[in-house]
Each structure stands twice: as structure tokens, then as C-alpha cells.
């Protein structure tokens with residue numbers, strides 16, 4: 509990692525400009541949740557935020573929290589879910605999962621949902637049964653992952669776990685942040701805005717005891733008696749870090765985030781000896797559905813071969829497209845299911861053409877001779893019986909593609925516009941303590957949210973809501989643990 513800031517020795521700090529028990533760096537969802545829990549555990553908390561107000565990327569998000577295990581909304585919608593089923597799903601779908609973290613999250617989800625509501629985050633008792641990427645309505649519960657996709661549906665009983673905040677529009681996360689920030693203010697949590705943390709201060713024992721802040725062109729130092737919590741978001745907007753760790757998104761992909769999601773927290777953590785994890789992990793998305801009928805089509809690569817179950821979560825599908833030769837993929841449809849992808853405004857999937865026969869489509873897409881004809885013949889043969897022995901696409905999405913004319917959309921990773929979020933970050937334990945490469949804790953340093961690699965580590969294992977869900981949950985854990993530290 510380049511441009512890691514220097515660590516400042518506490519002996520070199522001549523004057524502390526302010527003091528708190530716990531200093532939280534960044535006022536998005538992870539920071540707000542950490543601040544509330546630290547304050548309620550009796551700590552004097554100061555949040556230091558680079559922008560002129562709190563909210564971060566969390567406030568512009570779609571507001572989907574991945575939560576389960578039997579939340580009040582799941583129950584109201586008639587879905588049975590348990591922490592064990594949720595655990596089994598996340599362990600199976602996550603690359604290199606930290607079992608302790610996953611267990612803590614699944615066991616704590618129901619309480620966490622209730623806690624979020626108690627802070628004023630609103631969730632309707634309603635269920636959206638369709639296939640969607642985000643909802644413009646106030647509906648709450650929806651399937652946002654690959655729970656019903658093989659092999660996961662055989663490993664764990666599927667349940668919808670996406671809980672969307674009850675605000676219409678694609679920035680429902682703003683309601684959650686308004687509620688949490690109002691609660692922080694009401695409980696007397698102090699905040700310093702327009703204040704960029706540029707370095708960590710360490711004492712002679714290697715404990716993080718404060719931060720260096722750039723404010724109005726001045727440099728000041730703030731003392732943290734119990735701990736510093738980093739919650740500055742991901743590195744979507746840091747071009748150098750993207751080129752170093754995820755160069756494939758530096759083409760025509762678009763980052764989802766705010767300009768200050770520049771990896772500052774990851775670098776600050778690394779400066780104090782913190783390890784990083786899954787830095788190449790990214791969730792990219794340019795969903796070809798809705799409408800859901802398009803899931804009945806098939807995806808083929810430049811060899812004319814299928815490579816993923818088309819009913820996968822859109823981020824999982826994108827992860828598989830990224831692995832295809834030259835990132836190329838086409839969505840193949842017949843006349844019975846043809847429709848334009850509804851999200852084409854931002855994904856820019858282009859209709860290549862329409863053809864009377866499969867042979868003509870194969871030529872039109874410049875696929876190897878016979879390849880698409882073979883793939884479709886094989887697919888249709890099993891689809892007649894509602895089966896897909898290659899990828900076990902769920903029978904509800906399986907139908908023979910044999911009604912001409914045919915059409916193909918180009919959904920290639922280097923052609924369409926894929927939106928992405930970085931998933932790599934600092935390695936922590938379930939209490940939010942930053943860990944060194946040897947697994948020791950960095951004394952006095954905690955982290956949560958998108959500057960941490962917590963549960964999801966790549967697009968294949970992601971489900972919508974796995975940023976706000978674990979980010980808010982482990983933010984609380986970090987806040988409690990930092991508040992409980994012995995003061996220095």
C-alpha cells in the first residue's frame with residue numbers, strides 16, 4: 509500500500525487540543541452506531557468527521573440491511589428463519605469466512621434489528637416478493653442474495669433477509685442516518701466537522717492514544733483516553749488504491765460512494781500495524797433484471813458456453829462475468845420472454861440485434877461455429893422437463909428458449925457500466941479490534957464499516973445489505989469494546 513501516513517509519537521505532541529474517552533473517525537452508519545454504544549457504556553465520545561455533516565455514503569445508500577434469524581419483519585411476513593440457517597448460508601457463500609464474526613452477527617441480528625428500530629430507523633412490516641435490485645417504495649423485506657440459488661438452497665433453508673428502510677426512493681439510507689444522527693445529538697455525543705484525520709498518535713508502548721487532524725488549514729491533536737475507532741468507509745474513490753488492488757474496475761465501471769471514501773481509515777490502520785484482508789474484493793453490479801422474466805434467458809461467454817446460474821444475485825453474476833475470457837457475456841432471449849432490462853439507464857446493456865434463427869444469432873455474436881447451437885440444444889432438452897443439470901437454475905426460471913425470433917443483450921464487464929463497492933479493508937475481530945498480520949490486537953485501535961473486511965469478501969459472496977447490516981452491527985461492537993478499555 510502506498511502513501512501510508514506516518515504514526516506520530518505521543519512524546520512529540522506538545523499540546524492536546526481536545527480530549528475524549530473514545531474518538532470515532534467518520535460519521536456514517538458504522539461511526540454513528542459505534543458512538544451511540546460507546547456513549548451509553550459511559551464514555552465521553554467525540555466524532556471527528558471530514559465533511560461538514562454526518563451521513564457519509566450510508567446516507568445516500570438504498571437503505572437495505574441484511575438481517576435475519578427471525579426478525580420482527582420476517583415473522584410478520586410469515587417467514588421462518590433462525591440464526592443457524594443464516595449462519596449456514598453465510599458460511600457457505602462467503603469466501604474464507606471468519607466463523608466467529610459470522611456467528612456473532614447471526615446470533616445478534618434479531619436484537620440488532622430491534623435496536624435499529626428503537627433508534628428511529630423505520631422498517632415497514634411488508635414483503636416484496638419480486639426480483640429487484642432496489643425498491644422505490646417503502647416496502648421492506650425482500651430476497652437480496654443467492655439463498656435460493658444452488659448449492660446454497662441445499663445447504664441452508666432460504667429466507668428473505670434484505671430489510672429496506674421505509675423511505676421511498678433510491679436513497680432510503682438517508683432515513684436511517686437522519687434517525688441515528690439525531691439520536692447521537694440528543695444523547696450529547698460531540699462532533700467536530702470539517703476535520704480530516706491525517707495520522708494516528710501512538711505512545712511508547714505501541715498503544716494508539718490520539719489522532720492528528722487537519723482543520724481549516726491548521727493541524728491539531730486530539731487525545732483518546734480509551735481508544736480510536738476508524739469508520740471512514742471504503743476506498744471506492746481512491747484511484748491509486750483501485751489501480752493497486754482492483755485494477756479491473758478502473759475501466760468504465762463507476763464507483764458507488766462519496767469522494768471521502770478514499771481509503772483513509774485503511775491507511776491509518778495500516779500505519780499502526782493493522783493487517784488488511786480481501787483488498788481485491790469488490791461487489792460489482794449491472795443487473796439485467798428486472799424484469800424478472802429475463803432470468804429465464806441464459807448467459808453465454810465468448811465461447812458460446814453458459815457459466816453461471818442466471819437466477820444468481822446480480823453481484824454474483826457480475827463476479828462470474830468478470831472471470832470470463834475478455835470479460836465478455838451475452839444475455840440470450842427468445843420471443844416469449846423478450847424485454848428490455850429496466851435498469852439500462854445506468855447499466856447501458858445494449859441490444860446487439862434480433863435474429864430469426866439460433867444459427868444466425870451465433871454468427872451475429874461472432875461465437876465459434878456450432879457453440880451456441882449446442883449450448884441451446886442442450887439447455888432446451890433439459891428445460892422441457894424444467895431441469896438445468898449444469899447449474900441447477902431454480903425450476904421457476906427454467907423454460908426452453910425455442911420461440912424465434914431471438915435476441916441478445918451485451919452485458920460484458922468492459923462494455924456495460926458496472927457500479928462497484930470495494931470490500932477489502934482492515935482485519936478486525938468480532939469486537940472491532942484491529943488485528944496485526946500475526947493476529948494480535950493493535951492496542952487502542954478499533955475499526956468498523958466499509959474500511960474493514962468483515963463478512964463479505966467478494967462479489968460472489970455478497971448480498972445486498974451486507975454493508976449496512978454488518979457495518980452497523982460491528983460498529984456497535986467496536987463502540988462497546990473501546991468504551992470498556994482501561995483509560996490511559
Ligand SMILES: Cc1cc2nc3c(=O)[nH]c(=O)nc-3n(C[C@H](O)[C@H](O)[C@H](O)COP(=O)(O)OP(=O)(O)OC[C@H]3O[C@@H](n4cnc5c(N)ncnc54)[C@H](O)[C@@H]3O)c2cc1C
Pocket residue numbers: 533534535536537538539556557558559562563564565566567568569570571572573574703704705706739740741742764765766768769770772773929956957958959972973974975976977979
Ligand atoms: C448509492 C449507494 C447505494 C448503496 N446501497 C446499499 C444498500 O442498500 N445496502 C448496503 O448494505 N450497502 C449499500 N451501499 C454501500 C454502503 O452504503 C456503504 O458500504 C456503507 O454505507 C459504508 O458505511 P461506513 O459507515 O463504513 O462509511 P460511510 O457511510 O461512507 O461514512 C464514512 C465517513 O467517514 C468520513 N471520513 C472519511 N475519511 C475521513 C477522515 N480522514 N477523517 C474524518 N472523516 C473521514 C466520510 O466523510 C464519511 O462521512 C450503497 C452505497 C451507495 C453509494
